[in-house]
Amino acid sequence: MRIWIPSGSETAVGLAEAACCASSIDDVVAAIGLPDIEDGGNLVHGNLQVAPQTGHPENSGACPLP
Secondary structure (H helix, E strand, C coil): CEECCCCCCCCHHHHHHHCCCCCCHHHHHHHHCCCCEECCCCCCCCCCCCCCCCCCHHHCCCCCCC
16 A cells, blocks of 8 residues: 655645556655655454445546456
8 A cells, every 4th residue: 555645735635646557656645756655565453345336437447357
């Protein structure tokens, strides 16, 4: 999981668009820098679920389904 925290004139929407899954991490880092928080590892606790895409018009084309 990578999290960028907006600062200065950055916005959460702008950072989210720049970090979209359609871009490689190298391209993202070149555009907006390293993430403020980067955490990897196994998820071993919690209510882990995979949900289908909702079909909401704002979600169309945001990221391709695998």
